[in-house]
Amino acid sequence: METLAASGTDLFLPKSYDIVWSLVILVILALFFYKYFLPKFQHIFDERAEKIQGGIDKADQAQKEALEAKKKYEDKLGNARVEASKIRDDARAEASHIVADARSKAETEAAQVTANAQKSIESQQQQALVSLKGEVGVLATALAGKILGSKLDDGAVQSDMIDSMISDIDSDTSAK
Amino acid sequence: MVTGIAGMGFAAVTTLAEASGPDIPSIDDFLPEPALFAGTPFAINRIILVRIIATVLLIAILGVSAHRAKLIPSRWQGAVEWLIEFVQNSIVYEVMGELRGKRYVPMITTIFLSILVFNLCGIIPGFNIAATATITMPLAFALWCFVQYWIAGIREKGLGRFLKDELFPKGIPWPIYILLSPIQLIELLLIRPFSLTIRLFANMISGHLLVALCFAATQWFFIETTTKAQFPLGILTFAGGAFMTVFEMAVAGLQAFIFAILTTAYINMSLPETE
Numbered sequence: 001m002e003t004l005a006a007s008g009t010d011l012f013l014p015k016s017y018d019i020v021w022s023l024v025i026l027v028i029l030a031l032f033f034y035k036y037f038l039p040k041f042q043h044i045f046d047e048r049a050e051k052i053q054g055g056i057d058k059a060d061q062a063q064k065e066a067l068e069a070k071k072k073y074e075d076k077l078g079n080a081r082v083e084a085s086k087i088r089d090d091a092r093a094e095a096s097h098i099v100a101d102a103r104s105k106a107e108t109e110a111a112q113v114t115a116n117a118q119k120s121i122e123s124q125q126q127q128a129l130v131s132l133k134g135e136v137g138v139l140a141t142a143l144a145g146k147i148l149g150s151k152l153d154d155g156a157v158q159s160d161m162i163d164s165m166i167s168d169i170d171s172d173t174s175a176k
Numbered sequence: 177m178v179t180g181i182a183g184m185g186f187a188a189v190t191t192l193a194e195a196s197g198p199d200i201p202s203i204d205d206f207l208p209e210p211a212l213f214a215g216t217p218f219a220i221n222r223i224i225l226v227r228i229i230a231t232v233l234l235i236a237i238l239g240v241s242a243h244r245a246k247l248i249p250s251r252w253q254g255a256v257e258w259l260i261e262f263v264q265n266s267i268v269y270e271v272m273g274e275l276r277g278k279r280y281v282p283m284i285t286t287i288f289l290s291i292l293v294f295n296l297c298g299i300i301p302g303f304n305i306a307a308t309a310t311i312t313m314p315l316a317f318a319l320w321c322f323v324q325y326w327i328a329g330i331r332e333k334g335l336g337r338f339l340k341d342e343l344f345p346k347g348i349p350w351p352i353y354i355l356l357s358p359i360q361l362i363e364l365l366l367i368r369p370f371s372l373t374i375r376l377f378a379n380m381i382s383g384h385l386l387v388a389l390c391f392a393a394t395q396w397f398f399i400e401t402t403t404k405a406q407f408p409l410g411i412l413t414f415a416g417g418a419f420m421t422v423f424e425m426a427v428a429g430l431q432a433f434i435f436a437i438l439t440t441a442y443i444n445m446s447l448p449e450t451e
Binding site: 007008010011012013014015016017018019020021022023025026028029030032033034036037038040041044045047048051 | 218219224234239242257317320
């Protein structure tokens with residue numbers, strides 16, 4: 001066999017077919033890695049990174065929206081609180097207003113009632129006085145007639161006497 | 177093709193039977209006779225067959241992984257992605273930075289994964305020899321690296337400035353250039369590609385020789401020799417072979433890593449100092 005004579009230097013002398021096969025293999029491998037394997041995985045890596053980035057962005061967006069909603073809600077709550085306290089104040093003011101109104105009305109009415117009563121008392125008093133005056137006149141006349149008797153049958157004397165008597169009573173009353 | 181391998185196996189067995197000692201592996205293992213298309217430029221010997229099968233397997237497995245790749249990775253896809261990201265982040269971006277490195281990620285990935293798988297063939301039962309165990313395969317990778325760092329230097333700086341920066345480094349008194357510049361030129365033209373080639377090639381050769389030696393000795397002590405007294409020695413060599421196999425796994429990964437990171441570093445050296 002030829003190989004028995006092989007020396008160490010033969011190892012470093014490339015054979016033509018070995019060169020061919022080394023280059024063919026190298027080109028095939030390079031083409032495979034350059035054209036298919038790495039682009040494919042690069043695509044996967046990019047897509048994954050994009051998806052993760054998208055997820056993070058989405059989460060950020062959601063958080064932002066949640067914060068916005070919270071702020072809106074808190075604003076609304078604050079507004080509602082302010083409004084409620086305003087309504088309460090208004091109601092309180094109105095209530096006191098109503099009370100004051102009612103009081104003043106009641107006072108007015110009371111005064112009215114008092115005034116009416118006063119008036120009616122006065123008018124009744126006046127009426128009583130007038131009717132008393134009439135009756136006293138009749139009574140006095142009847143009494144005087146009985147006392148004087150026939151002496152006073154004359155109409156003129158009679159009327160004179162009544163007039164003087166009434167004027168007496170009048171002056172008495174006005175003097176009072 | 178399979179009959180080719182089997183035929184070679186039988187040949188090995190027959191030589192074994194004739195031998196008076198263990199079948200000590202030799203450099204002949206790295207210079208197998210062509211089994212197919214002998215005499216043409218497309219002749220295929222055992223190592224090239226291993227290389228072709230390894231390539232087909234690599235492309236099939238990674239191709240199917242890529243084809244089935246989903247947004248939410250399975251365990252296997254996670255492992256493949258880890259490998260890609262390891263090359264991208266721990267090798268390319270670590271040395272060059274992301275901006276410059278992006279362009280070289282496919283190249284370094286090709287180099288790293290191919291060399292890793294080719295190296296591992298050395299300990300895969302049935303292959304038992306690294307697909308990188310002939311000089312041309314490491315040389316092909318190294319020449320790719322060579323072409324790339326020249327292109328990078330000429331594209332980024334122009335040929336004149338690239339050579340000036342490489343051959344006459346700044347901050348050195350001029351008489352030193354008489355010594356330094358030829359060395360730099362030799363480094364740029366020869367040392368870089370050949371150190372890459374020989375480091376990988378020699379590692380694969382020595383790895384194969386050590387593993388094969390241990391197991392050949394084990395075979396001898398256990399089966400072929402009639403003296404039972406040598407049995408414990410067989411246990412020792414078997415343990416040694418097992419250890420060397422694990423060690424070769426580490427070497428396969430390490431050499432792929434070194435090749436990839438040096439390629440990246442050489443290309444990076446051709447680029448201007450500042451962005």
